[in-house]
Amino acid sequence: xxxxxxxxxxxxxxxxxxxxxxxxxxxxxxxxxxxxxxxxxxxxxxxxxxxxxxxxxxxxxxxxxxxxxxxxxxxxxxxxxxxxxxxxxxxxxxxxxxxxxxxxxxxxxxxxxxxxxxxxxxxxxxxxxxxxxxxxxxxxxxxxxxxxxxxxxxxxxxxxxxxxxxxxxxxxxxxxxxxxxxxxxxxxxxxxxxxxxxxxxxxxxxxxxxxxxxxxxxxxxxxxxxxxxxxxxxxxxxxxxxxxxxxxxxxxxxxxxxxxxxxxxxxxxxxxxxxxxxxxxxxxxxxxxxxxxxxxxxxxxxxxxxxxxxxxxxxxxxxxxxxxxxxxxxxxxxxxxxxxxxxxxxxxxxxxxxxxx
Numbered sequence: 001x002x003x004x005x006x007x008x009x010x011x012x013x014x015x016x017x018x019x020x021x022x023x024x025x026x027x028x029x030x031x032x033x034x035x036x037x038x039x040x041x042x043x044x045x046x047x048x049x050x051x052x053x054x055x056x057x058x059x060x061x062x063x064x065x066x067x068x069x070x071x072x073x074x075x076x077x078x079x080x081x082x083x084x085x086x087x088x089x090x091x092x093x094x095x096x097x098x099x100x101x102x103x104x105x106x107x108x109x110x111x112x113x114x115x116x117x118x119x120x121x122x123x124x125x126x127x128x129x130x131x132x133x134x135x136x137x138x139x140x141x142x143x144x145x146x147x148x149x150x151x152x153x154x155x156x157x158x159x160x161x162x163x164x165x166x167x168x169x170x171x172x173x174x175x176x177x178x179x180x181x182x183x184x185x186x187x188x189x190x191x192x193x194x195x196x197x198x199x200x201x202x203x204x205x206x207x208x209x210x211x212x213x214x215x216x217x218x219x220x221x222x223x224x225x226x227x228x229x230x231x232x233x234x235x236x237x238x239x240x241x242x243x244x245x246x247x248x249x250x251x252x253x254x255x256x257x258x259x260x261x262x263x264x265x266x267x268x269x270x271x272x273x274x275x276x277x278x279x280x281x282x283x284x285x286x287x288x289x290x291x292x293x294x295x296x297x298x299x300x301x302x303x304x305x306x307x308x309x310x311x312x313x314x315x316x317x318x319x320x321x322x323x324x325x326x327x328x329x330x331x332x333x334x335x336x337x338x339x340x341x342x343x344x345x346x347x348x349x350x351x352x353x354x355x356x357x
Contacts, residue, residue, distance in 0.1 A: 019063065020099070020102070020103075020107075023063065023099075024096075024099050024103060025060060026064055027092075027099075029051075029052060029060075031050055031060065032064075032070075032081070032084060032092075034046055034050060035070065035079060035080060036089075039080030039081060042054070042076075042077055042078055043057040043058045043061070043079070065079075065082075068082050068083045069082060069083050091342060094156065094343065095344075097152055097153050097156060100149050100152075101149045101150055103149075104149035105136060105150055105305050105306075106304075106305045108124060109125060109128065109304055109305040110304045112127060112304065113300055116304045117304070120309060121133070122134070122306075124304060124305060129143055131143075135306060135307050135308070136150065136305060136307070137253075137306075157346075158190075158249075161348055162187070162248070162279075163194060164348070165279045165350060166190065166191070167194075168331075169195075169277045171197075172244075173199065174197060174200060175197075175200060175201075175244050176201050176203075176241065176242045176244070177203070177243070177245075177246060178203050178205055178238070178242040178245045178246070179203065179204050180205050180245055180247045180250065180262075181205070181234060181247070181248075181249075181250040182204035182206050182246075183206055183214075184204075184213040185204045185214035185215075185217040185218055185229070186217070187202075187248060188202035188203070188214075188218070188223070188227045189217065189218070189221050189227070192221075192223055192226060192227070200226065201226055201227070201228070202226070203227070204227065204228070204229045204230070205229075205232060205234070205238065206229075206231070207231060207232075208231030208232070211231050214227075214229045215229055234265060235258070237265055237268075237269070238265045238266050238268070238269040240270075242269070242274070243275065244275045245266050245274070245275070246276075246277050246279075247266070247276065247277070247279070248278075248279040250280075251278060251318070252280050252281050252302070252311060252312045252313075253307050253309075254307070256313075256321065258309075258310075260321060260324065260325060263321060264325050264326075267325050267327065270355045273356075274355045275353065275354050275355075276322075276327065276353050276355075277351075278318065278322075278351045279348060279349075279350055280348065280351075281298065281312040281347065281349070282294075282312055282313065282314060282315045282318070282334060282348065282349035283295060284314070285315065292337060292345065292347060294345060294346060294347060298311050298312055299311055315332055318349070318351050319332065319351065322353045326355060326356070326357045327354060327355060327356065328353060328356040329351060329353045330352050331350075331351075331352040332349065332350065332351050334347065334349045335348050
């Protein structure tokens with residue numbers, strides 16, 4: 001690539017934030033809804049409908065027209081939906097949930113990405129929320145806007161990806177299962193729902209302050225006695241006495257040194273032959289030849305907006321980490337990017353391994 005071509009590629013990065021907010025604003029203002037309900041409207045009519053000036057509407061709709069999302073009749077100037085008319089409303093709302101999460105948890109905080117990398121802390125959360133020394137996962141407990149945006153998306157992700165995870169792992173009948181960083185018990189509940197068997201018992205392991213809500217969730221799903229909760233810190237030790245350990249949506253939050261600490265702690269907790277099943281987003285093995293946008297998103301998300309560290313790894317890197325910590329990898333599965341839900345980009349991987357040393 002020539003120097004000129006390289007510099008011209010920079011324009012994609014320069015206009016990225018503007019394109020994102022321009023498109024999202026068209027939805028937030030109600031312009032797209034107005035066109036979906038009744039097409040063939042002028043900028044003035046749309047402006048009246050959403051409470052904006054006709055000039056502002058004309059400006060904002062230039063990009064959707066350029067991209068083919070919206071059409072404009074050159075003779076009358078009236079707007080109507082173009083490609084967006086073919087997209088089911090439920091799919092639009094699903095994608096907007098992701099865009100809202102990016103807006104609320106990233107767009108402002110990522111302004112401080114450089115400072116966050118230099119300090120290993122979330123400078124954006126401190127500047128914008130006065131939140132010091134914690135992570136996004138701590139901040140959502142105190143800030144409603146962060147919690148509603150992030151939790152809504154994560155519930156959608158869990159509902160979609162966990163069935164795929166359980167379809168690709170083995171949980172023997174009557175197994176004793178530990179769900180590491182299982183939050184308030186949803187993973188334990190899903191284990192019973194998707195892998196239930198007589199005698200199966202699932203224990204959620206997470207910080208002690210989550211116990212009350214987890215136990216309430218177990219009662220609500222009639223799983224008292226079949227689910228339990230143990231409070232603790234994974235970096236201080238993992239409870240023993242389980243046949244299978246599940247680690248979902250967790251390892252990608254940490255740098256490799258912390259991942260090693262977690263895996264070694266899990267290794268110590270298991271008897272010989274015990275199993276661990278891991279669910280993580282994974283990067284493509286060949287970054288330069290991949291069309292995936294994971295690497296466009298996750299480094300800034302984790303380093304600047306979520307943890308101040310961490311980020312997914314390639315499947316080969318997770319395999320090496322498991323083997324380094326005394327496990328033998330028995331199976332790996334990666335989602336087919338071509339079969340992801342439209343408008344999504346996170347490719348998940350599963351690693352199953354057995355304690356052999």
